[in-house]
Amino acid sequence: MNELVITGRRFRLLSDRFKKFWFKFSRSSLSIIGLIISTTCVILAVLAPYIVPYPEHIEWYIDYDNALRPPNLEHILGTDQYGRDVFSRIIFGMRYSFTLVVVVLSIVIPTGIVLGVLAGYFKDTWFDYLIMRISDTFVAVPPLVMALAIAAVLKPSMINSMIAVSLTWWPWYARLTYSAVSSLKNEYYIIYSEVIGVSKLRVMFVEILPNCIGPILTKATLDVGWVILVGAALSFVGLGAQPPIPDLGTMVAEGAHLLPTTWWVSIFPALTITIIILGFNLLGDGLKDVFTEEKY
Amino acid sequence: MNELLVVKNLKKYFKTKFGLVKAVDGITFHINEGETFALVGESGSGKSTTGHMIVGMYAPTSGEIYYKMNNISVHASKRPKNITREIQVVFQDPASSLNPSRYIKDIIGTPLKVYNLIRNSTEVEQKVADLLENVELPPELYMYRKPRELGGGELQAIAIARALSTNPKLIILDEPTSALDVITQAKIINLLLNLQKKHNLTYLFITHDLAVVRNIASRVAVMYLGKIVETAPTIELFNHCRHPYSMMLFSSIPVISEDEKNLKPKKITSIGEIPSSLSIPPGCRFHTRCPYAEARCKVEEPSLKHINSGHIVACHLAE
Numbered sequence: 332m333n334e335l336v337i338t339g340r341r342f343r344l345l346s347d348r349f350k351k352f353w354f355k356f357s358r359s360s361l362s363i364i365g366l367i368i369s370t371t372c373v374i375l376a377v378l379a380p381y382i383v384p385y386p387e388h389i390e391w392y393i394d395y396d397n398a399l400r401p402p403n404l405e406h407i408l409g410t411d412q413y414g415r416d417v418f419s420r421i422i423f424g425m426r427y428s429f430t431l432v433v434v435v436l437s438i439v440i441p442t443g444i445v446l447g448v449l450a451g452y453f454k455d456t457w458f459d460y461l462i463m464r465i466s467d468t469f470v471a472v473p474p475l476v477m478a479l480a481i482a483a484v485l486k487p488s489m490i491n492s493m494i495a496v497s498l499t500w501w502p503w504y505a506r507l508t509y510s511a512v513s514s515l516k517n518e519y520y521i522i523y524s525e526v527i528g529v530s531k532l533r534v535m536f537v538e539i540l541p542n543c544i545g546p547i548l549t550k551a552t553l554d555v556g557w558v559i560l561v562g563a564a565l566s567f568v569g570l571g572a573q574p575p576i577p578d579l580g581t582m583v584a585e586g587a588h589l590l591p592t593t594w595w596v597s598i599f600p601a602l603t604i605t606i607i608i609l610g611f612n613l614l615g616d617g618l619k620d621v622f623t624e625e626k627y
Numbered sequence: 628m629n630e631l632l633v634v635k636n637l638k639k640y641f642k643t644k645f646g647l648v649k650a651v652d653g654i655t656f657h658i659n660e661g662e663t664f665a666l667v668g669e670s671g672s673g674k675s676t677t678g679h680m681i682v683g684m685y686a687p688t689s690g691e692i693y694y695k696m697n698n699i700s701v702h703a704s705k706r707p708k709n710i711t712r713e714i715q716v717v718f719q720d721p722a723s724s725l726n727p728s729r730y731i732k733d734i735i736g737t738p739l740k741v742y743n744l745i746r747n748s749t750e751v752e753q754k755v756a757d758l759l760e761n762v763e764l765p766p767e768l769y770m771y772r773k774p775r776e777l778g779g780g781e782l783q784a785i786a787i788a789r790a791l792s793t794n795p796k797l798i799i800l801d802e803p804t805s806a807l808d809v810i811t812q813a814k815i816i817n818l819l820l821n822l823q824k825k826h827n828l829t830y831l832f833i834t835h836d837l838a839v840v841r842n843i844a845s846r847v848a849v850m851y852l853g854k855i856v857e858t859a860p861t862i863e864l865f866n867h868c869r870h871p872y873s874m875m876l877f878s879s880i881p882v883i884s885e886d887e888k889n890l891k892p893k894k895i896t897s898i899g900e901i902p903s904s905l906s907i908p909p910g911c912r913f914h915t916r917c918p919y920a921e922a923r924c925k926v927e928e929p930s931l932k933h934i935n936s937g938h939i940v941a942c943h944l945a946e
Contacts, residue, residue: 341771
């Protein structure tokens with residue numbers, strides 16, 4: 332067999348698959364808008380220290396001479412009651428929000444997937460009942476209420492709000508994976524691999540799991556927005572990141588009592604949260620359409 | 628000839644919330660080395676369940692399966708590895724028997740790895756290429772495709788390549804052509820016949836397609852509601868079938884020409900449908916649909932009668 336030919340074909344097929352994926356994804360202009368918004372937000376957040384005009388304003392910084400300036404050329408989104416540039420703080424706030432998202436999702440998705448795959452594969456055993464009843468308990472309470480309750484018990488801080496959100500979030504991934512796995516485990520290709528003696532772990536994570544990745548990826552994209560929202564809600568009520576950390580929720584809370592006269596202090600952070608959620612929801616919806624069509 | 632596989636009084640009952648389903652209810656047959664043994668019957672007659680038990684997808688409720696004199700009446704995970712390697716299976720729907728998210732190379736490569744038939748991972752590509760060539764698919768086109776990008780016939784050929792990857796002796800073909808269109812069916816059947824000659828394979832061919840059976844099987848067993856009602860060499864069965872159910876099956880083959888019509892046994896119209904295996908009729912299981920049914924058929928279960936060499940019938944009326 333000519334190895335070069337096979338390798339060449341392999342890359343061509345990969346690029347074909349990507350082209351097909353892109354074709355389906357790009358049919359909806361909303362998906363493209365979602366992709367643009369979400370990548371812009373991520374890039375801004377990553378490059379925050381290099382692009383914001385007043386990096387020093389994210390810490391304790393007081394300049395009462397420039398306090399509460401409305402949006403102008405120097406401070407395009409105005410300044411807050413301590414004279415700090417709102418735009419700089421928003422960009423850094425996104426940075427903190429995305430940190431929260433990355434930490435939470437990288438705890439929650441692997442945990443949920445592992446528990447969901449195990450419970451789905453060992454359906455109708457004590458392990459399934461144990462995991463699923465625990466996750467039922469968590470799912471029965473709205474995530475925001477649950478996160479508030481957990482965060483209230485812990486000391487208010489960035490780390491603790493991550494813990495609170497993670498604890499409320501894993502059951503959703505466990506359930507999603509569980510339902511996909513328990514329906515796939517009776518497919519003939521799974522039965523075949525069991526018959527020829529493929530180890531249980533390989534069956535679960537090599538044969539079954541890749542077929543569930545579509546819905547999980549979609550949910551993860553949609554959850555970027557929701558985790559930011561819950562994180563911001565925690566900070567808003569003072570259970571999340573503490574000042575002077577420029578968390579979007581904290582910024583909305585700090586500016587809330589200045590409404591409606593100096594509206595820019597809290598409206599712009601709130602608007603940022605909205606835009607991020609909108610962007611990731613559109614992106615997630617676009618992905619969902621592609622994945623359901625591909626029958627993952 | 629050597630008996631490769633012997634099945635003795637095999638039973639499989641499934642407990643469901645509606646009651647006990649007697650899918651297979653005491654069947655006995657043997658398969659000789661190198662032959663094609665066909666198991667025919669309507670849907671729900673238990674033929675697939677029989678095949679699945681031989682492969683080891685589930686253990687029988689009672690009865691024994693012997694492979695080369697070794698008792699293998701247990702789940703595949705409890706069988707010796709060299710025996711599971713020698714008994715392979717091709718399922719009806721290739722789309723559900725091949726993992727849609729994996730490359731063909733990995734799908735065919737999995738049994739190779741499980742049975743240690745390759746020394747290192749670079750050898751996989753070579754071996755898979757050989758196997759694909761063996762089933763008449765150009766390897767460079769198929770190696771890195773995924774099942775959902777391919778058609779039914781190609782997929783079934785890949786399923787056959789996967790079955791052949793372990794150098795099996797016995798292949799259970801569980802309705803391998805039912806999900807395919809007619810032209811592809813012919814291709815797959817030809818492929819199977821060529822491979823049988825080339826690798827000296829034994830087939831258990833499970834199907835309801837009698838036209839295919841006539842062309843490829845050496846012996847046939849007719850199943851009805853979990854029991855074998857008639858076993859005979861193919862030519863004998865097609866010319867002199869004795870059980871009314873077999874007659875009914877054969878007379879329902881659609882024919883075009885007068886010649887073909889003359890070949891068929893006496894016309895028996897098909898009445899009703901196969902009863903549920905939840906409530907199997909007493910006596911002869913077929914009496915509810917049998918045009919010749921007598922009083923004793925309703926109470927007494929017919930025993931197996933040897934008509935002549937290799938021709939066995941379970942009917943009170945066959946003498």
